[in-house]
Amino acid sequence: MGRVIGIDLGTTNSCVAMVDQGKPIVIPNTGGYKTTPSMFAISPDGKRLVGHLSKRQAITNPANTLYAAKRLIGRRFDSPEVQKAMSLCPFHIVRGENDDARLEIAGKVFTCPEVMGVIVREMKRVAEEYLGEPVTQAVITVPAYFNDSQRQSTKDAGKIAGLEVLRIINEPTAAALAYGVGEEQEEKIAVYDLGGGTFDISILELGSGVVEVLATAGDTFLGGEDFDRRLVAHVLKEFHETDGIDLSNDLMALQRLKDACEKAKCDLSSLSVTEINLPFIANDESGARHLNMEVTRETLEELVGDIVHSTMDAVQQCVTDAGLTPADIDQVVLVGGQTRMPLVQQCVTNFFKKAPHKGVNADEVVAMGAAIQADILASHDDSLLLLDVTPLSLGIGTFDGQFAALIPRNSTVPTRKSHMFTTTRDDQTAVKIRVLQGESTISDENHLLGEFVLTEIPRAKAGEPEIEVSFEIDSDGIVNVFARDVATEREQSITVNAAGTLSDDEVAQIIKENEEYELPQ
Amino acid sequence: MHSVGDSEQRRGIPRLVSSLDPTKLQLSPEEGFLLSRIDGQTSWTLLRQIAGLAPEAVDRCIERWLSEGVVEVDESKSADAEVPSTVEGGKADAKPVDYMSDPRIDTALDIAPELQAQILEFSESLDRSYFELLDVPRDADAKQIKRAYFSLSKVYHPDRYFRANLGEYTLRLEQIFRKLVEAYELLSDPNTRAEIERTMGAMPEPEPEPAAAESEAAAAPERKLPPRKLTKRQTLERLRRHFRLPPQILAERKLRASHFYDAAMVAAKRERWHEAAPSLRLAIAFDPWNDEYRKRFSDILSRNYEHRAIKLLDDSDGSVDPSDKLEALRLLEEVLIHRPADPEVNNRAARVALEIDELERAMEYAEAACELCPDSAEMRLTLARVLRRDGRREKAGSVLKEAARLDPENEEVQRELQKLRR
Numbered sequence: 001m002g003r004v005i006g007i008d009l010g011t012t013n014s015c016v017a018m019v020d021q022g023k024p025i026v027i028p029n030t031g032g033y034k035t036t037p038s039m040f041a042i043s044p045d046g047k048r049l050v051g052h053l054s055k056r057q058a059i060t061n062p063a064n065t066l067y068a069a070k071r072l073i074g075r076r077f078d079s080p081e082v083q084k085a086m087s088l089c090p091f092h093i094v095r096g097e098n099d100d101a102r103l104e105i106a107g108k109v110f111t112c113p114e115v116m117g118v119i120v121r122e123m124k125r126v127a128e129e130y131l132g133e134p135v136t137q138a139v140i141t142v143p144a145y146f147n148d149s150q151r152q153s154t155k156d157a158g159k160i161a162g163l164e165v166l167r168i169i170n171e172p173t174a175a176a177l178a179y180g181v182g183e184e185q186e187e188k189i190a191v192y193d194l195g196g197g198t199f200d201i202s203i204l205e206l207g208s209g210v211v212e213v214l215a216t217a218g219d220t221f222l223g224g225e226d227f228d229r230r231l232v233a234h235v236l237k238e239f240h241e242t243d244g245i246d247l248s249n250d251l252m253a254l255q256r257l258k259d260a261c262e263k264a265k266c267d268l269s270s271l272s273v274t275e276i277n278l279p280f281i282a283n284d285e286s287g288a289r290h291l292n293m294e295v296t297r298e299t300l301e302e303l304v305g306d307i308v309h310s311t312m313d314a315v316q317q318c319v320t321d322a323g324l325t326p327a328d329i330d331q332v333v334l335v336g337g338q339t340r341m342p343l344v345q346q347c348v349t350n351f352f353k354k355a356p357h358k359g360v361n362a363d364e365v366v367a368m369g370a371a372i373q374a375d376i377l378a379s380h381d382d383s384l385l386l387l388d389v390t391p392l393s394l395g396i397g398t399f400d401g402q403f404a405a406l407i408p409r410n411s412t413v414p415t416r417k418s419h420m421f422t423t424t425r426d427d428q429t430a431v432k433i434r435v436l437q438g439e440s441t442i443s444d445e446n447h448l449l450g451e452f453v454l455t456e457i458p459r460a461k462a463g464e465p466e467i468e469v470s471f472e473i474d475s476d477g478i479v480n481v482f483a484r485d486v487a488t489e490r491e492q493s494i495t496v497n498a499a500g501t502l503s504d505d506e507v508a509q510i511i512k513e514n515e516e517y518e519l520p521q
Numbered sequence: 522m523h524s525v526g527d528s529e530q531r532r533g534i535p536r537l538v539s540s541l542d543p544t545k546l547q548l549s550p551e552e553g554f555l556l557s558r559i560d561g562q563t564s565w566t567l568l569r570q571i572a573g574l575a576p577e578a579v580d581r582c583i584e585r586w587l588s589e590g591v592v593e594v595d596e597s598k599s600a601d602a603e604v605p606s607t608v609e610g611g612k613a614d615a616k617p618v619d620y621m622s623d624p625r626i627d628t629a630l631d632i633a634p635e636l637q638a639q640i641l642e643f644s645e646s647l648d649r650s651y652f653e654l655l656d657v658p659r660d661a662d663a664k665q666i667k668r669a670y671f672s673l674s675k676v677y678h679p680d681r682y683f684r685a686n687l688g689e690y691t692l693r694l695e696q697i698f699r700k701l702v703e704a705y706e707l708l709s710d711p712n713t714r715a716e717i718e719r720t721m722g723a724m725p726e727p728e729p730e731p732a733a734a735e736s737e738a739a740a741a742p743e744r745k746l747p748p749r750k751l752t753k754r755q756t757l758e759r760l761r762r763h764f765r766l767p768p769q770i771l772a773e774r775k776l777r778a779s780h781f782y783d784a785a786m787v788a789a790k791r792e793r794w795h796e797a798a799p800s801l802r803l804a805i806a807f808d809p810w811n812d813e814y815r816k817r818f819s820d821i822l823s824r825n826y827e828h829r830a831i832k833l834l835d836d837s838d839g840s841v842d843p844s845d846k847l848e849a850l851r852l853l854e855e856v857l858i859h860r861p862a863d864p865e866v867n868n869r870a871a872r873v874a875l876e877i878d879e880l881e882r883a884m885e886y887a888e889a890a891c892e893l894c895p896d897s898a899e900m901r902l903t904l905a906r907v908l909r910r911d912g913r914r915e916k917a918g919s920v921l922k923e924a925a926r927l928d929p930e931n932e933e934v935q936r937e938l939q940k941l942r943r
Contacts, residue, residue, distance in 0.1 A: 166683070186664075210671040377683040385675045412702045414679060414695045474695070 004137045004166065004378045005127045006174070006370025007120060009154065011070040011197025011223060013337075014038045015367035016123040018131075019375035024178060024368035029126045035363050036126065040118045041065035042106035050122040062090040062255040064105040066115050071197050071221060072101045073112040073157070074150030081221050088229065090251050098502065113153045113502055114510050117160030124161055138163045139374035141366050143198040144170040144216035144391050147437045147447050148479050156507050166377050171195075172202035173386060174369025175335045176211055179357065187330035188214070190319070192348050192356070193366075194311065195336035197223040201315045203322040203329070212387040215321035215410050217314045222307065224265075224338035230303040231261040231295070235276060239291055245282050253281050257291075268297045269340045301343045308343055312351055321410060332356040337363055387412055394471050394479065397434040397443030399424045406471045409439065418470040420486075427459040431467055433483050454483040454492045533594040535568065535583055536561035546591065554787060555582055558780060559592060626802070631685035634806035643677070644693040651704040651717060659718070663709060670705035677701060778808030785821065794825035823859035826852040827866065834873065846877045857886075864894035871903050875910060883907045891920075898928035905937060917941060 006024075008015040013035040017026045026034045031052055039054040042064050049057060058065040068089070075082050077095040085101075086093045092104040102109045120140070127135045142154050151168050158165035172191035179189070186207030193200040200218035204211055235257060240246050247253040260276045267274040278291040319326055332348060334356045339345065349355055376384050389412050395405035398421075406417045423431060431454045438446025457465050466486035473479055482493040502510075537559055548556060558568055565583065569576040586592040625641060626634050652659050655669040675681065677697045687694070707713040785800035798821050805814045830852040833845045853870040860866060867890035874883035887904040894900050901924035908917035918941055924934045 186667075207667070207671060210674060212671075377680065380681065380683065380685070382675065382681060385671075385678055385680060387674060387678070415699060415702070416695075 002134055002136050003127075003131055004139070004371075004374040005124070005135055006367050006372070006374045007123045007138050007140045007158075008171070008174070008364075008367035008370060009070065009116060009120060009123075009140050009142070009157070010035075010038055010195055010366075011068050012038055012225065013196065013363065014119055014123055015364055016127050017364070017367040017371035018127065019371050024371045024375075026364045026367060027127050027130045030129060034361075036119075036122060037067070038070065038116075038119045039065060039067045040069075040115055042108070046106070048118070050118055058255055058259075062251045064091070066091055066103050066105055066110070068197050068225060069103060069112050069115040069119075072103070073116055074147070074153035075101055077101045084221070090254065100502075111502060111506075111510065113156035113507070114160055116154065116157035117510070120157050120161035120163060124163055136162075136164055137166050137374070137378065139167045139169055139370045139377070140165055141171045141174045141370045142168055143193075143218060143220055144172050144200045144202050144213075145198070145218040145220050147392050148394075148449050149447065150220070153502070156502050159507055160510050162511075166374060169370060169373050169386070169388065170200075170202065170213065170216065170391070171366045171369075172200050172216065172335065173204065173211060173213055173388060174366045174373065175333055176202075176204045176206065176369065177372045177384075177386065178365045178369035179331075179333055188322075188324065188328055189331045189333055190315070190329045190352065191333045191335055192311075192315065192339065192344075193218075193335035194338040194344060195223050196225055196338070197221075199223055199311055199314070201311070201318045203318055203324065210385045210387055212412075213389040213410070214324070215318050216389070216391050217318040217321065219311075219314065222311070224262075224336070226307055227265055227300075227304045227338065227341075228258060228262050230307075231265055231300060232257050234299070234303055235261060235291070235293060235295075238293060243289060243291075245284060245289060247282060250282065253278075256281065264295050265300060266337075266340070268295065268300050269342060272297045297342070305343070308341075308347055311344075312347055315348075315351055326352045329354075333365075335362050335365055389413065390415070390473055392437045392447075393439055394435070394437050394449075394473070395446075396421075396469060397436055401443055403436055403438070403441055403443040403446055406469070407473065411473075413473045416470060416472040418468055421467045421469055422463050423457065423460070423465050423467075424462055426462050428462065428465075429457050429459060430455045431457065431483070433469060433481065435471075435479070435481050449479065452481075452483070452492060454485065454490070456488065456490055457485050458487055534561060534564045535559050535587075535592045535594050538590060538593055551578075552582055554784075555579060556586075556591075558784065559583075565594070625689075626806075627688055628805050628809050629686075630688050630690065632682060632687060632690060634802075637690060640677070640690055640693050640697070644697050647697065647700045650721060651708050652721075654700060654704045655708065657708075659721075661708075666705065666708050670701060673701050674698065774807045775811075778804040778806075778811065778814070781807065782814055785817075789821055789824075792824075792828075794821060794828040797821045798825035819859045823856040826855045830856070830869070830873075843877055846873055849873050850877065850879065850882070862893055864890045864897065864900060867893065868897075868900050868903055871907060875903070875907050880907065880911055884911065896927060898924040898931050898934055901927065902931070902934055902937060905941075909937075909941060914941060 003018055005016055005018045005027075008017075014037075015026060015035045017024050019025075028034050029036050029051065033052065036051040037055040039051065039058065041049045041054040041057060041061060043049055043057060043061065044064075054065060058067075068085075071085055072082055072093070076099045077093075078099070079101075082093060082101040094102050094104050094109060096102040096109075096111060100111065102111050103115055104110070120138075124135055124138070138158060140154055140158055142151055146154070154168055155165045172193055175191050175193065176189055186205070189204045189206060191200070191202045191204065193202075198218065198220050199222040200216065202216040202218075203214045205214055206212075232254070236246070236248055247257065256278055257276075260278055264274050264276050273294060273296045276291065276293045276295060280288045281291040282289045319329070329352050332352050332354060334345065334348065339348075339356075339362055345356060372384075373386060375381065376386070389410045390407060391409060393405040393409045394407040395403055398404050404419070404421075406419050407415055421431070432451060433454060434443065434451040435449045436443055436446040437449050440446050454467060457467070468484045468486055470482045470484075471479065472482070480493060482491060484491045537556075546556075555568070568583070569579045583592060587594065626637050628634055630637065632640075647654070652661070655661075655666060655673065657665050657669045661669070677694055679691065679694045679698060682690075682694070707717060781800045781804035785797045785804060788794070788797035788800060801814060801818050801821050805811070805818060808814065830849040833849040833852070834841060850870060850873045853866060853873065856863070856866050857870065867886045871883045871886035871890060874880075874886060884904075884907050887900070887907045890900040891897075891904050901920050905917045905920040905924065908914075908920060918938075921934060921938050921941065924931065925938065928934065
């Protein structure tokens with residue numbers, strides 16, 4: 001059996017790690033970097049470029065360079081998040097056959113799992129190059145707040161990349177694993193993860209070699225990129241005011257600006273003032289124009305202060321969900337590059353009244369945790385056990401548009417719950433079961449995972465038939481739903497294959513197509 | 522059904538008093554063998570089954586040695602110390618686990634037989650109180666409850682056996698784990714815990730020990746082993762891969778396996794199959810890679826079944842209960858799995874089936890017996906009887922004539938011929 005790897009499949013950067021002689025190590029890519037940009041591009045001459053190569057040419061080829069596909073994965077085209085992304089991304093987002101969002105570059109349409117699959121394949125390649133042997137199995141991390149569709153799609157990405165995904169685990173849980181558990185003392189840990197594209201907060205309890213997720217909350221559409229975008233908007237506006245030039249429709253200028261703003265943002269974590277310097281950003285009657293602007297830490301903090309504070313609402317909710325108060329938390333762990341920002345650290349410190357833990361590199365800790373979990377599973381290590389929970393409530397839509405949750409969020413998996421339902425009309429012979437995931441009491445505000453129809457119910461008065469609906473989440477996080485008419489014993493079940501995800505056939509088709517690109521290197 | 526008898530009183534692990542020189546004792550070879558099995562590891566319960574003596578004789582011997590000061594019993598170790606107690610801090614369960622004779626133990630799976638027994642036992646006792654499930658006292662504090670939940674999770678969470686071939690145990694593990702979560706959640710919430718304590722206060726204290734035989738009887742009928750997809754060789758390969766044990770433990774296990782094997786062979790020599798089979802099962806449990814043990818197992822197991830069937834059919838006390846006949850038929854069918862080409866067994870099965878009016882099965886076995894042993898008048902006689910009962914008198918007649926030709930002296934055949942003519 002080959003080695004198993006852990007992959008932190010990030011919105012902006014990805015990282016791969018493995019356990020070597022009992023210790024997790026991060027595997028550097030050929031350039032020596034420990035993280036690889038989650039970017040994929042097609043060059044003007046039709047070559048596929050991934051990672052750093054892709055990022056390096058992004059400035060000159062913005063319309064054919066894909067990034068942040070993780071924000072779209074497993075989402076419906078009509079969802080507000082996809083619509084929001086469409087207004088911001090330099091590449092085209094189109095409606096897919098399953099109502100999913102697909103990405104179009106160089107005249108070719110890619111599904112999100114396909115794009116993420118390219119990144120996973122790159123991480124696989126990095127590991128194989130380092131190890132000198134093929135790698136076939138991996139654990140991949142996702143934000144704790146990912147719903148079933150998003151998790152399934154991430155699994156598909158792994159499959160497309162030629163990997164067997166042993167398990168999808170939550171990023172904060174992975175972080176906790178990497179911060180070293182198995183020590184005897186019991187502690188409660190808050191993991192605050194602000195990455196490039198997503199934000200998560202989780203409260204975990206560790207002790208006797210068991211990691212238990214007490215509660216988790218977050219926003220899959222909030223991260224460092226929002227900080228960049230605020231800064232870009234600010235610079236665009238300033239430049240418009242001072243130089244009278246609107247750059248907001250100039251793709252090349254926007255991409256340069258985005259890169260410069262990202263760098264400025266990082267600089268401002270250690271400096272109080274920095275400079276954005278972009279020569280030859282535009283041309284007008286008077287000739288070449290340069291953008292040269294000073295940005296202070298205060299300006300940045302003003303621009304993004306509300307985002308940072310909004311994360312603290314989720315932190316409060318999560319602590320309450322766990323049945324705790326901030327004072328009960330023994331340790332606070334920061335994950336994700338954006339937590340290097342002093343304002344973020346300050347807010348977290350104020351909330352918990354204690355300084356966050358700094359040990360492992362915030363960019364690498366998730367991949368290391370994934371590697372640890374991969375190793376635990378593959379080697380049947382009995383010193384450590386991860387007790388994971390389901391991040392969102394699962395339930396069904398009722399006839400009056402309400403949502404009846406059967407498995408509440410933060411239930412430990414595997415789990416199974418049943419509930420009795422009935423008909424609403426006389427002589428009703430069929431019942432449609434809509435399976436949803438989310439926290440709203442209104443069913444339409446939750447994420448539709450799938451639907452099926454239970455038929456051949458014997459005719460009876462409304463309210464008389466008894467229909468038992470059971471939800472099951474197995475230890476792999478796969479959702480199964482069974483509906484049973486108690487009188488006839490007629491049973492119907494589905495393995496939820498969520499709307500917005502790919503069917504097995506489609507995944508197989510993509511794998512086949514990709515093989516054509518597998519040219520000898 | 523195996524009988525538990527008074528084994529529950531036979532607790533603890535006998536060991537030799539260290540100052541003693543066993544050569545000074547006056548022992549029969551059987552007693553000597555029993556003494557040699559006492560190693561300070563094997564429980565009294567197990568000794569009763571592996572010593573090649575009747576359980577009562579084992580008891581008598583050990584009791585005598587106890588009174589003579591030859592052995593002492595370590596009461597602190599419970600009888601089921603045989604089952605590696607992985608549950609940290611959990612107090613040893615007093616109930617002996619009689620797992621050798623449980624047909625649901627499948628040595629082809631990726632989990633050790635000891636653990637299978639442990640899982641079976643736990644999953645069949647899920648209706649205990651939440652406190653008992655977590656093995657905590659009623660006044661346990663939140664921390665104790667959490668510790669107990671964590672340590673039990675480390676044994677029963679399905680992830681512990683990730684991608685291993687667990688057969689039906691996958692479902693059992695999930696069932697156990699869900700129940701543990703339920704117990705932990707309800708006892709961790711002060712409101713629900715108070716509610717539970719109120720209801721429990723209204724009930725009498727739990728019965729000390731439910732009879733092991735009963736709980737197994739209740740769960741046994743619907744059990745069906747899943748079809749095996751892997752060859753034995755493949756499964757063994759996987760077993761090796763997943764559960765690499767340190768060499769000294771492996772050596773220890775092999776040594777113990779050989780002791781059990783010796784005991785099994787001693788019992789087999791005396792045709793005490795009911796003692797040989799469980800011993801051999803234990804040998805395989807401790808050393809699943811030994812092909813020799815496995816080869817012998819199929820034979821001894823089928824002998825044991827046959828022996829039990831014959832015992833059930835023994836009508837020396839006048840009558841045989843129809844349910845015993847049914848059980849005997851089932852046992853004979855088990856034997857046929859191992860020895861399908863044994864004409865005697867086929868013939869016997871046909872007769873039992875005929876007696877309880879299972880004509881279709883009777884026909885099948887009677888025909889098989891005749892085919893396997895075409896020169897036997899006895900087998901033809903059985904077939905003729907089945908045919909007659911089935912109303913096929915003409916065919917019965919021709920079979921009987923053939924039987925008469927084979928053995929003209931056989932009175933039974935003559936009587937049957939007369940019956941047919943009437």
